[in-house]
Amino acid sequence: MNLMTQPLNAVEARRAARDHILMPRLETPFHPRLTALDEVNDWYNWAGYKAPHALFDEELEYFAIRSTAALFDISPMVKYRITGADAERYVNRLTLRDVRKLGINRVHYTAWCDDHGHVLDDGTLFRLGEQHFRLCCQERHLPWLLDSAIGFTVEIREETEEIAGVALQGPTSYAVLQDAGFAGTEQLRPFGIGTFPHDGGTVTISRTGFSGDLGYELFVPRAAALSLWDRLWSAGAEHGIRAIGYSALNRTRIEAGFIVANADFVTAEGALRSDRVRLPDEIGLDWLVDPDKPHFNGRRAILEARRKQTLKHVLVGLEIEGNIPAEHAIVYHRRKHEAGLITAAIWSPTAKRNIAIASLDRPYGTRFVNDLWVEIYAMRELRYRKMMKRATIVPRPFVKLARRTAMPPGLR
Missing domain, CATH: 3.30.70.1400 (Aminomethyltransferase beta-barrel domains)
Incomplete structure (x- = not known):
């Protein structure tokens, strides 16, 4: 039976199903500028918005963050x-x-x-x-x-739809702001916020970011998004500014040792199994907990787990032999006992090391910290080759850049 001979309601149902699949994601306020620069058509869904994995080349985008300045659309946040x-x-x-x-x-x-x-x-x-x-x-x-x-x-x-956000990251990011006419940004300390005139209104600029580098995040009303982008893009022309996608930013955040929800840990609302949830101490966020402040959600359970020593997991940084990234690889103790899973991994061009973030089952990573191995499968001429590589627990961040917190911020 073809579509012409089916009942009208069946045709409409099929058309609706097809249109649902083909329906584009929401577009951010900066989307016209991103599509104009896009060369690879590599998009993904970020909180219902169309966002780029990459715009031209993942590695070159990474080096833009570490060498010059990079613009990353954070509006879907x-x-x-x-x-x-x-x-x-x-x-x-x-x-x-x-x-x-x-x-x-x-x-x-x-x-x-x-x-x-x-x-x-x-x-x-x-x-x-x-x-x-x-x-x-x-x-x-x-x-x-x-x-x-x-x-x-x-x-x-x-206010996700109302407020457009863009991250400006990299060693020349301050120079871009300076040439864009944002006088006073040199006074912004790390994690500081300032308000500056822009396009008949204001832009909020914070010295924050997800790259572990010198950087800023800028927030404006949706209507002022494109004028802000053009202002930064024009000022950044002499400072090597490039637009980037998430893949490049993800590399830098791993180097910085930052974690991502539902990647390095499963959120309590997103977990389908009770053993997938994590306490702050189990994902390296113990330093955030202030037990001396007034009561907060989860306080009793967090402090009780510490007191009774019932924590089940630990998040660690690993340095791995060789240069093949071990993303999602299994970690073993003495080559045979499963100890945990790698949640994020890259070969770091800046650290010149094969690095990873891993969630281990205690006592691995706490009492048992030596003789750890990672099982890596590498594609070689249409065949996977299994390799066991030694892993060493190392501190995070893997890369620590002085310019990230320098005062005054980096100049030309």
Whole structure:
């Protein structure tokens, strides 16, 4: 039976199914500029938005971050505006760090947990005023945020679609801002925030980023996105500015030892199995937990796990023999006992090392730290070759660049 002889409702159902598959993802405010630069048509879904893995060449995009300046569209990052008389008290109850210590026009990295102490997500908290915050994260959490707000005088609103964001990262990023006319950005310390005139309004610039390099993140209303991009692009022409996709940024974040939700750990809301969830101490976020501040979600469970020593996992940095990345490889102890799984891995051009982030099952990684091996399968002339490579636990970050925190920031 062909489409012409099928009942009308069946034809419409098939057409709807086809259109659903073909339906494009949402486009960010910067999408017209990205498509104009795109050479490889390599896109993926980021929180419902169309985002590039790469725009022209993953390796060259990586070296743009490490050698000159790179623009990365962060508009799909989920953003919540939190205001009201109890905003500080509410955010302090929600997250692990003591928000009372976070000054106005400052940012800090944080995470938040469910009542069992399992990490729901991590992200950055911007303090824009005494009772005015912006929470940026990987996943959407509005129902959880609203449930957690019961009893607080606070307003929570998602502003992902309203606010465009772009990350400007790399050693010449400050020079780009300077030539773009953003006077005063030299005073921004790491994790500092400033507001600057742009296109009849303002742009919020923070000295933050996900590359472990000197860098900034800029936020403007959606309508001012393209004018901001053009302003940066024009100023960056003499500083080697390039637009990049996530694959290049992912390389730099691994070098910096940063973790990604639902890549290096499974969020509590995303986990399908009870043994996949993680406490902060099990993914290297123990330093975020402030046990001396007022009660926060998951406090009792986190401190009890520490007291009873019932932590089951540990996240470690590994250096691996050879130069073949070991992404998603199994880690063994003494070549035969499974110890855990590598969650992210690359050959680092900057560190000149084969590096990885791995989640290990305790006591591997705590008491048993030697004689670790990684099982790597490498394609060689249409055949996979199995190799066992020695792995050594090393500190993170794998790459630490002084220019990331230098004051004043890097000049020409």
